[in-house]
Amino acid sequence: MEQIASESSPQVSEHISILHIGESSRECQISASLQRWRQAHADIELGFVLTCTRQFDDGLRLLKPNRFSVVLLDIYSDDPDSLDKVGILSSEYPEIPVIVLIIDNDHDFASRAIKAGAQDYLFKDHLNDQIMMRTIRYTIEKHKLSILLRNHLRDLRASRERFRNIIERNADAIIIVDKTGTVRFANKAAGKLFDREASDLPGELFGFPIVAKDTAEIDIFRKDGKKAIAEMRVVESEWSGESVFLATLRDVTKRREAEEEMEKMRKFERHLAYHDTLTNLPNRSLFYDRLNQAINQTKRANSLTAILFLDLDGFKWVNDSLGHSKGDMLLQIVAQKLKRCIRESDTVARLGGDEFTVMLPNLDNATNAAVVARKILETLSKPLSISGNEIHITASVGISVFPTDAEDIESLMRFADIAMYRAKAKGKNNFQMFDPSIDVIDSRRFTIEKGLRNAVDNLEFVVHYQPQVDINTGKMIGSEALLRWQNPDFGLLYPTEFIPLAEETGLIVNIGKWLLRKVCEQNRKWQKTGYDPIRISLNLSARQFSEDDLVDDVVNALNDTKLDPQYLELEITESCAMQDLEYTVETLHALKSRGVRLSVDDFGTGYSSMGYLKRYPVDTLKIDQSFVKNLPSDKDNSAITTAIIAMAHSLGKKTIAEGVETDEQVRFLKSLRCDEMQGFHVSKPLTSDSLEELLRKRSAPSIPKYC
Numbered sequence: 216m217e218q219i220a221s222e223s224s225p226q227v228s229e230h231i232s233i234l235h236i237g238e239s240s241r242e243c244q245i246s247a248s249l250q251r252w253r254q255a256h257a258d259i260e261l262g263f264v265l266t267c268t269r270q271f272d273d274g275l276r277l278l279k280p281n282r283f284s285v286v287l288l289d290i291y292s293d294d295p296d297s298l299d300k301v302g303i304l305s306s307e308y309p310e311i312p313v314i315v316l317i318i319d320n321d322h323d324f325a326s327r328a329i330k331a332g333a334q335d336y337l338f339k340d341h342l343n344d345q346i347m348m349r350t351i352r353y354t355i356e357k358h359k360l361s362i363l364l365r366n367h368l369r370d371l372r373a374s375r376e377r378f379r380n381i382i383e384r385n386a387d388a389i390i391i392v393d394k395t396g397t398v399r400f401a402n403k404a405a406g407k408l409f410d411r412e413a414s415d416l417p418g419e420l421f422g423f424p425i426v427a428k429d430t431a432e433i434d435i436f437r438k439d440g441k442k443a444i445a446e447m448r449v450v451e452s453e454w455s456g457e458s459v460f461l462a463t464l465r466d467v468t469k470r471r472e473a474e475e476e477m478e479k480m481r482k483f484e485r486h487l488a489y490h491d492t493l494t495n496l497p498n499r500s501l502f503y504d505r506l507n508q509a510i511n512q513t514k515r516a517n518s519l520t521a522i523l524f525l526d527l528d529g530f531k532w533v534n535d536s537l538g539h540s541k542g543d544m545l546l547q548i549v550a551q552k553l554k555r556c557i558r559e560s561d562t563v564a565r566l567g568g569d570e571f572t573v574m575l576p577n578l579d580n581a582t583n584a585a586v587v588a589r590k591i592l593e594t595l596s597k598p599l600s601i602s603g604n605e606i607h608i609t610a611s612v613g614i615s616v617f618p619t620d621a622e623d624i625e626s627l628m629r630f631a632d633i634a635m636y637r638a639k640a641k642g643k644n645n646f647q648m649f650d651p652s653i654d655v656i657d658s659r660r661f662t663i664e665k666g667l668r669n670a671v672d673n674l675e676f677v678v679h680y681q682p683q684v685d686i687n688t689g690k691m692i693g694s695e696a697l698l699r700w701q702n703p704d705f706g707l708l709y710p711t712e713f714i715p716l717a718e719e720t721g722l723i724v725n726i727g728k729w730l731l732r733k734v735c736e737q738n739r740k741w742q743k744t745g746y747d748p749i750r751i752s753l754n755l756s757a758r759q760f761s762e763d764d765l766v767d768d769v770v771n772a773l774n775d776t777k778l779d780p781q782y783l784e785l786e787i788t789e790s791c792a793m794q795d796l797e798y799t800v801e802t803l804h805a806l807k808s809r810g811v812r813l814s815v816d817d818f819g820t821g822y823s824s825m826g827y828l829k830r831y832p833v834d835t836l837k838i839d840q841s842f843v844k845n846l847p848s849d850k851d852n853s854a855i856t857t858a859i860i861a862m863a864h865s866l867g868k869k870t871i872a873e874g875v876e877t878d879e880q881v882r883f884l885k886s887l888r889c890d891e892m893q894g895f896h897v898s899k900p901l902t903s904d905s906l907e908e909l910l911r912k913r914s915a916p917s918i919p920k921y922c
């Protein structure tokens with residue numbers, strides 16, 4: 216092996232290093248040729264280093280550590296190994312180009328050498344300096360380029376593969392559609408979306424209107440018969456040089472299903488919010504909504520809208536005697552019946568309890584409302600059967616009309632309600648049109664009456680206590696419980712404003728039960744606190760007094776609160792005491808036997824039968840304040856008061872003067888030996904806190920007057 220360098224010249228900037236396998240340097244024609252060429256082209260900045268070796272194996276060894284620009288390989292057509300050698304070189308050193316040198320002009324052999332991996336060939340016999348040099352340089356450049364190209368192609372293929380993978384594995388369906396609407400490519404996800412083999416899709420028509428667009432939702436009818444929903448995005452793109460559409464389809468079926476489910480839930484919740492759960496009728500909110508709409512329409516159409524306010528008669532009886540579940544069933548049946556009485560455009564709603572409302576919009580005249588009311592009453596009054604029980608139910612209906620009676624919803628509702636109350640008062644099972652000439656006067660009373668129904672539950676009642684003192688010592692011996700009602704609309708109301716109404720409606724019974732307990736509890740609490748005990752009296756209304764369970768209620772309240780009965784006093788008015796004389800005697804005895812104190816209130820205002828008064832086990836007569844007024848100057852009152860006190864004492868009863876306001880009254884009453892007194896002169900009725908303050912002072916060493 217020898218190395219031959221071209222004569223080095225300073226201007227040479229590039230070297231070609233050549234390995235010639237087949238000849239020793241001495242015999243190497245190439246070397247001579249190169250040198251000749253170099254001399255002839257001194258101006259070209261190109262040098263070369265030639266390494267020669269005879270043996271092929273030596274050549275291979277040289278290739279390993281050195282970097283050659285090109286290999287020249289002598290091959291012979293009669294040497295069977297020649298082409299193999301070419302193959303070995305090009306496969307082991309693919310980056311180095313091989314030029315074969317062939318002895319004879321064998322073109323066929325030359326082209327076989329090219330196929331075996333040689334880049335070019337030269338015929339040794341016709342070796343020409345110029346041709347050789349050009350061939351060497353051209354081969355080297357061409358080979359560099361082809362390697363570059365090959366690498367580039369390899370990179371390209373790899374990146375295409377990567378891209379393909381991304382597309383294939385994409386969760387979204389990717390479909391390429393050409394301008395004729397034919398699918399050219401579809402990824403796996405596309406196959407899944409359509410329930411098809413992805414490879415079957417190319418060639419088929421896409422079938423969806425395709426325009427470059429942000430998103431569109433499409434329904435896909437899959438092969439398995441199911442429907443899928445996809446969000447499709449389309450962009451214009453290129454595909455093998457052709458302009459195409461690239462559609463990305465995201466399967467949103469599950470999301471849409473979940474949304475639909477949510478929407479259903481929301482609808483259901485809305486339904487619940489606007490409907491009564493028991494009857495499925497619209498509730499108050501929906502009724503008011505519809506009424507609002509109807510009123511607006513009515514205004515435009517210049518017509519009328521009527522409201523029917525309906526309350527079942529005797530529903531409480533059904534509930535109490537047959538049980539709540541039967542009561543519920545009854546309400547459901549009533550709801551159905553009501554619906555059958557009205558047109559599609561009308562609304563029937565349940566406000567709560569046994570109260571229903573019906574709205575009749577777009578009426579020409581109010582008598583149409585009366586026709587519907589009559590129909591409703593007739594339908595409801597037919598007997599119905601609930602679990603084998605035949606039930607007769609009727610209703611009372613009040614009607615108000617927009618805009619005749621009122622122009623706002625609140626008033627319309629109230630007026631229909633008021634008219635309904637009148638229907639009740641007129642014996643139930645009838646309807647009444649709102650009549651301002653009657654109903655407006657009742658308006659305050661109506662509002663109070665409505666409020667009274669819930670006043671106990673809403674804890675709107677408060678109790679004030681008016682001290683009662685011994686007229687001689689001034690010592691407080693008791694107090695009278697007087698009811699006050701903190702009304703949300705009218706403020707603090709006094710008994711004269713609501714007790715008569717409470718009696719009329721029977722609500723007094725419940726109110727009285729509440730007061731009885733309250734008073735016993737309060738008194739017991741004060742005693743437990745350590746104050747000297749006093750008695751507290753409370754007023755029984757005639758209605759309460761005639762209740763069968765009065766005695767039981769009193770006994771229970773005493774037992775439950777552990778109050779000693781002697782500290783509870785019950786007042787009945789004289790007129791009440793004289794209503795049913797035998798009953799009064801019996802009831803008073805029953806109460807007396809339990810140890811409570813009894814008194815006759817407003818004494819002198821009624822017509823007492825002296826015979827009975829003697830038989831009443833009452834402890835005290837309360838001289839009505841109308842007789843105490845202007846004592847002693849009013850001669851009549853003086854006479855009456857004198858007589859009452861004398862008579863009471865002769866019957867062994869005590870007297871207490873009510874409404875005592877002046878010193879003169881006190882002096883006069885003292886002179887008549889009246890026992891006790893109560894009135895503004897001593898104290899106005901006090902809150903429980905203020906009375907407690909008095910009780911505390913009473914225990915102090917120096918007791919003030921009237922304590």
Ligand code: C2E
Pocket residue numbers: 681696697698709710711714730753754755756816817840873874875876893894895896900
């Ligand atoms: P009454 O039982 O005769 O109660 C005495 C009334 O006279 C009380 O009026 C009291 O504030 C008032 N009064 C007390 N001292 C004087 C005074 O010096 N001058 C004047 N002018 N008035 C005085 P109130 O609290 O308005 O009660 C009125 C009536 O309401 C009571 O008359 C009683 O009949 C009834 N009432 C009060 N509370 C209840 C109750 O809890 N149940 C029942 N059924 N009726 C009650």
Ligand code: MG
Pocket residue numbers: 695754786816
């Ligand atoms: Mg009283």
Ligand code: MG
Pocket residue numbers: 816817837839840873
């Ligand atoms: Mg009185």
